[in-house]
């Protein structure tokens with residue numbers, strides 16, 4: 001799990017907010033924003049630890065009983081709405097139940113943290129119920145909301161939360177995270193391009209059972225075409241890959257983007273940009289239910305023209 005110092009380095013604003021938590025100037029409600037896998041849940045947990053840690057010196061110490069229970073996810077002063085199994089949204093009754101618990105006694109002494117992950121799942125009615133407690137806060141209670149889609153929250157909620165955006169992770173920070181997972185540097189560059197600076201996405205690709213098989217397939221087909229005669233064989237290899245279509249396009253896009261190096265010739269850069277445009281069109285075709293075989297065949301011809309032939313023109 002990344003540490004607070006890893007988040008600090010990502011942006012000066014993050015550093016400022018973390019310092020305010022350390023100095024006990026804790027915003028009553030904080031909204032953490034950022035793309036999927038960028039570390040919103042981890043940061044919410046680390047901030048809860050900062051609020052609750054009982055150490056007198058360095059906080060969060062990560063070794064006191066409180067920190068350990070936060071890490072294990074069993075601290076009773078950290079509350080979240082209990083969502084019905086299989087439900088996509090957080091309904092007003094889930095929210096009322098949570099607020100009812102907050103107003104009752106029986107929790108441990110000290111501060112309480114309410115974490116609402118992907119707060120965009122709150123229905124408008126549930127958001128209005130939450131709004132009341134943001135306007136008239138319970139004593140020593142801190143709300144941490146996360147979202148990857150700010151627009152799904154009511155303006156009234158947004159106006160009552162301090163906002164914190166986690167940016168995409170820079171290359172060095174990503175390399176550090178990936179090295180903890182024993183990824184070699186060449187694979188790491190590929191994962192960084194693929195994930196757009198989201199460590200969570202990079203790690204979930206890495207843990208996907210078929211990820212490296214799909215990388216191999218992309219390399220042996222789109223990235224190996226040097227003659228028109230090779231296209232039927234490549235097309236045949238891709239024939240049964242429809243279920244991995246999204247992953248194939250993501251990997252191909254990442255691999256092609258990696259070729260846009262600073263010392264590239266203008267002709268080559270143009271070819272690569274054509275190829276990236278062709279991948280974008282392939283995504284649009286997929287959304288319009290064009291057959292996967294037709295999409296991959298078209299991309300194979302683009303590989304020949306945009307990635308191979310333009311090298312020599």
Ligand SMILES: [Zn+2]
Pocket residue numbers: 053054055060061062063064065066067068
């Ligand atoms: Zn502690």
